[in-house]
Amino acid sequence: MSTIITQPAQVRIFDTTLRDGEQSPGCSMSPQQKLVMARALAELGVDVIETGFPASSQSDREAASLIARELRDTTLCVLSRCLPNDIEISARALEGTAKPRLHLFVSTSPLHREHKLRMSKQQVLDLAATSVAHARRFVDDVEFSTEDGTRTEEDFLAEVIGAAIAAGATTINVPDTLGYTTPAEIRGLFERLIGGVPGARDVVFSTHCHNDLGMAVANSLAAVEGGARQVECAVNGIGERAGNCALEEIAMALKVRGAYFNADTRLDTRRLVSTSQLLQRLVGMPVQRNKAIVGLNAFAHESGIHQHGMLRHRGTYEIMNPQDVGWPDSQMVLGRHSGRAAVEQRLRALGYLLEESELELVFADFKALCEKQRVVNDADLQTLMQDGADSEGYRLSSMTISDAGHRARATVELSDPDGDRLFETAEGDGPVDALFAALAMATGVDLKLESYQVHSVGLGRDARGEANLSVRHEGVEYDGTGTSKDIIEASALAWLDVANRLLRARSKAKTKSTSEMAVA
Incomplete structure (x- = not known):
C-alpha cells in the first residue's frame, strides 16, 4: 500500500509593519526609516510589504516611492479606501514599482454599515465591485478586504467577496479587525467561504487578525487550517490597539509544527531577531523580555x-x-x-x-x-x-543632587578599589545626566549608553527602584543593574556596576597580554 506524501502548502507572509504597525501610537516612521525597515523585511523573505496608506499623508507617498526605487523583487502594496480619488492617489504612489499591489478595503459588518458608512447592503456591494474594477485599470494585482469581516453576516460576506472576485480581485482578505473571533469560528468561516463562493478557488484567501483578546496568532493559524494561504502580520506584533498577529510567532509556529499544519513560509527565520531589534530601535518600542521568539528571555x-x-x-x-x-x-x-x-x-x-x-x-x-x-x-x-564580589571596583559612599538654575548639579563620593575616597561634582541637563557625568569624572570611565531603563520592583512600602544600563565598548556589550529605594541612587549603582565590569575586563585583558609577552 503506497502512502501519498503531499508537499506543504506555501503560506505567503504579508507584512503590514509599515502601515498597520506604524498606526500603533508612538510608532510612526519617517520615509527613510521605512526604507531601512523595508530592506530588512525583503532580506527576511517577506512576500508582500504593505508600505503605507498614500491617501492619508505625503509621508506615506514619499515612503512608497523610496521603497519602490530600491526593492525590485518583492511585491509592494499600498492601502486604499474604496473611493475613486483614493484609488488614483494610490495608483500614482505605485508608479515605477516592479511588483505593485493595490489593497482596497470597505467595512461590511452591520455596525460599520450603519454607524461608519451609513450605507445599505446594496450600496456596499456596489461600491466593492466598482472599486475593484476601477483599481484593475491601474494594476493587475488587486487585494480586497472586508473590514470587520468576522462580525459580518456570513451570507452577505460571501456575496461581497463574490462580487469582488467577479470584478477582478486576486486576493481576498477577511480581517478579524477587532480581534473578536475564535480559532474554531475563523477556521470554519474560511472553509465555508473557500468552498462556497464562486471563483474562490481561483484567488488567494488572506487572514488579518488583531490581538484584542490575545488570539491573533491562534486565529491566523486556524485560518490557515481553513484554507487561507496568506497571513497578514507585523514584526513584534505592533499595530492598532493590542496589535496584530506577530510575524515571528506565526513563522515559527508553522516551522516548528510544520507536520501538523502541513504549511510553511519562505522566510529566512535566522533573521527574525535582528529584524525585531531593528524595529525596536526605529520606533523606540521594546518588546517584553518574555516575548515569544524575540524576547531576551525566550531562550x-x-x-x-x-x-x-x-x-x-x-x-x-x-x-x-x-x-x-x-x-x-x-x-x-x-x-x-x-x-x-x-x-x-x-x-x-x-x-x-x-x-x-x-x-x-x-x-x-x-x-x-x-x-x-x-x-x-x-x-x-x-x-x-578571587575572594569576594565586593573586593574590586568603585563603591558609592554618598551622593547629593541639587538644582543649579537651568541645570542640575550632582556631587558623588566614591571609594576606589584601593579604599581611597574620591569626590567629584558635575552639572548636567537633568539629575541623571549630572550624576553620570560626576561618576565619569571620578572613575575616569566614559560610558556611551545604548539603553537606560528604570522601573519599580515590588509593591507598596516595600517597592524599590531598579535601574538597568547597557553600553557597548569595543564591540562588547556590558549590562549593569542597580536597586535602591531611591531611583537616582539605583541609577548610580547601575552605572558603577557597568563601569566596574568594564574595568575588570580591561584588567583581565592587560594581565593576559603581559603574561603572553613574558612567555614570548
Missing part, C-alpha cells in the same frame, strides 16, 4: 531544574534552536533559582575545576551574591573566585 533558563535538564539534553526544555531565529545560543542565566550543576558547569567553562568542598563554599558565596543582584555573570563568578 534563557534560570531555574535549577530547567538548567539541569538543559545540561543533559537541550530538548528537555526547548522546542526550537535559538540559532534558527537569530539568537547566538541559549542562556543559562545564573540567579537566585539556579542550582549547583549550572554554577559548576559555568565555572568549568571559565577554566575553574573545583573539588566538592571548594564548590560548596563558592556556591554559598554565589547564593549570597544573588540576594544583592538578580543576575550573576561571568565577571561576577571570576570575582567570587
Whole structure:
C-alpha cells in the first residue's frame, strides 16, 4: 500500500509593519526609516510589504516611492479606501514599482454599515465591485478586504467577496479587525467561504487578525487550517490597539509544527531577531523580555531544574534552536533559582575545576551574591573566585543632587578599589545626566549608553527602584543593574556596576597580554 506524501502548502507572509504597525501610537516612521525597515523585511523573505496608506499623508507617498526605487523583487502594496480619488492617489504612489499591489478595503459588518458608512447592503456591494474594477485599470494585482469581516453576516460576506472576485480581485482578505473571533469560528468561516463562493478557488484567501483578546496568532493559524494561504502580520506584533498577529510567532509556529499544519513560509527565520531589534530601535518600542521568539528571555533558563535538564539534553526544555531565529545560543542565566550543576558547569567553562568542598563554599558565596543582584555573570563568578564580589571596583559612599538654575548639579563620593575616597561634582541637563557625568569624572570611565531603563520592583512600602544600563565598548556589550529605594541612587549603582565590569575586563585583558609577552 503506497502512502501519498503531499508537499506543504506555501503560506505567503504579508507584512503590514509599515502601515498597520506604524498606526500603533508612538510608532510612526519617517520615509527613510521605512526604507531601512523595508530592506530588512525583503532580506527576511517577506512576500508582500504593505508600505503605507498614500491617501492619508505625503509621508506615506514619499515612503512608497523610496521603497519602490530600491526593492525590485518583492511585491509592494499600498492601502486604499474604496473611493475613486483614493484609488488614483494610490495608483500614482505605485508608479515605477516592479511588483505593485493595490489593497482596497470597505467595512461590511452591520455596525460599520450603519454607524461608519451609513450605507445599505446594496450600496456596499456596489461600491466593492466598482472599486475593484476601477483599481484593475491601474494594476493587475488587486487585494480586497472586508473590514470587520468576522462580525459580518456570513451570507452577505460571501456575496461581497463574490462580487469582488467577479470584478477582478486576486486576493481576498477577511480581517478579524477587532480581534473578536475564535480559532474554531475563523477556521470554519474560511472553509465555508473557500468552498462556497464562486471563483474562490481561483484567488488567494488572506487572514488579518488583531490581538484584542490575545488570539491573533491562534486565529491566523486556524485560518490557515481553513484554507487561507496568506497571513497578514507585523514584526513584534505592533499595530492598532493590542496589535496584530506577530510575524515571528506565526513563522515559527508553522516551522516548528510544520507536520501538523502541513504549511510553511519562505522566510529566512535566522533573521527574525535582528529584524525585531531593528524595529525596536526605529520606533523606540521594546518588546517584553518574555516575548515569544524575540524576547531576551525566550531562550534563557534560570531555574535549577530547567538548567539541569538543559545540561543533559537541550530538548528537555526547548522546542526550537535559538540559532534558527537569530539568537547566538541559549542562556543559562545564573540567579537566585539556579542550582549547583549550572554554577559548576559555568565555572568549568571559565577554566575553574573545583573539588566538592571548594564548590560548596563558592556556591554559598554565589547564593549570597544573588540576594544583592538578580543576575550573576561571568565577571561576577571570576570575582567570587578571587575572594569576594565586593573586593574590586568603585563603591558609592554618598551622593547629593541639587538644582543649579537651568541645570542640575550632582556631587558623588566614591571609594576606589584601593579604599581611597574620591569626590567629584558635575552639572548636567537633568539629575541623571549630572550624576553620570560626576561618576565619569571620578572613575575616569566614559560610558556611551545604548539603553537606560528604570522601573519599580515590588509593591507598596516595600517597592524599590531598579535601574538597568547597557553600553557597548569595543564591540562588547556590558549590562549593569542597580536597586535602591531611591531611583537616582539605583541609577548610580547601575552605572558603577557597568563601569566596574568594564574595568575588570580591561584588567583581565592587560594581565593576559603581559603574561603572553613574558612567555614570548
